[in-house]
Amino acid sequence: MKVNFVRMKSAVMPKQERERDTLHTPLLKVRNVSMAFGVLAVLKRVSFSVPRGNILVMIGPNGAGKTTLLKLISGLLPLQEGEIWFKQQRLSRIAPHRISSLGITQLFQDIQLFSNMSVIENVMVGCHLRAKTGFMRSGLRLPSARADEQSIFEVAMSKLSLVGLEQKALANPSSLSWGQQKLVGLARALATGAELLLLDEPYSGLLTDEVDKLNKLIFELQRQGITILIVEHLTDILMGIANQVIVLDYGEKIAEGTPAEIQQNKQVIDAYLGGGSLESERG
């Protein structure tokens, strides 16, 4: 019913009103999402919403269900119970590549770069959604296809410049450091034109200066209007960049708020830090 209502509304509302409505509606809404692998419940009625342009950080111990939730949003796992809405569209039974074309892209913990391609080719594949030419025109190398390829190359180079790796365009990803590979993965994800980036432990394995660089980049992306959902373990890094923090424990959302609120939340300190404090963990 909800789907019909939203479609009907968008069909009859004047354009300006519709745009205002979009601005005030959260970009992503997760409602009562539950998930179980056999008898093991990994998510229990989790709900939250992410306003457009926010940086939401999701923390929780191992096995809390964070990565599972990301996979449900990106369509890599089928939704068993609950609802996920993106830009007022319900994401249900939609293939991952279609979800990507709607504007959601996930950067995996293990990056999954294409090892048989150069860095620039990896990012160009990210531009696949922008390609206007199909197999036939592409294969026949018609002028429109050549113009399309050139424009894709330029977009890919601009994304590489954004992450500071334009000098490595022709290198093979395997010749780059782990941190640089993560940046290539990020450039590739940005090349899809994503409005919502799902980053699964983007800081893992990074050196201190790489962490600073990634933080600056995330702020820049936020400035450009991209909404970012980060799953991480390293709470001290995240408290500085998050607008909104969600804490999961054994598949349940136990807290939600600003970083300052989360730092003072007794339930979070008990469940996530075992009675310590977020300050002491930093040390």
Place this chain on the structure above:
Amino acid sequence: MNFSVALQILISGLNLGCIYAALGLGFFVVYSVTRVFNLAQGEFVMLGGMLTASFYTMGIPLIPSILLAVIITALAGAGLYRFIMYPARKSSGVTKVFLTVGFALAIEGIALRVWGWEFRSLPAFFNSPSIQLWEATIFGQTPWVIGVTLLMVIGLFFFFGRTIQGKALRACADEPLGARMMGISIERMALFSFILAAGLGAVVGALITPLTMTSYSVGWPLTIKGVLAAFVGGITRAEGVILGGLVFGMIEAITAGLIPGGYHNAIAPGILILVLLFRRHGLLVTAGRE
């Protein structure tokens, strides 16, 4: 061995090598995108040859006959993916291979029903005459086989290497999950790979019919030779497949030239099996790069 015999063997080897390389490329295209070993590839070659010969016999000029054959065979490739491989996309690799075998047997049965047992042939393309080079004879069709194979190889390298759709196909083979996140439909790419492989197979079928003739039953021997060529060079790299085809063709031509009596049909695969024992990932592929 005198010079003219050596030259004749070299020309035959090059001719056979191109045929096997082109066959292997059909396997490569499907395998590189879907990781499925399509044992129906030889049937696409058979269909290409039989359809071209049939259309040509009906009075349709050669090029339109080949085009029609390629279109119909490509549709058969699309059918194999859409109605057999796609519903079974979550099955194991072995199951998928057996499904392609089942499809191959079905196509062979249909071909027997439609065309009967008789062999069919075509004249050399545009009635190209044989060429005498020193004392060696180059059949009129041989330059066509070598030239068209070369064009197909260049076209494939260009398509996979330089176009965005080709890169998307390679991405599916390398990291399917990563490719999905880039908005690439793996299923669409897989469908295209089957269509492309079937089309390539049909071209090969039309090319070799003037040299070898064709019948409903030529698919399996061609499949086996294509498989060997692809494995010897390394199925994961196009260069490997081409090299494998050329090596296989040369070995077959040399053994046929030096040991008369049809033993080459056993000797060439035997040597290739020995090669595989020592380079089990193929001539151009190391274990780490597989």
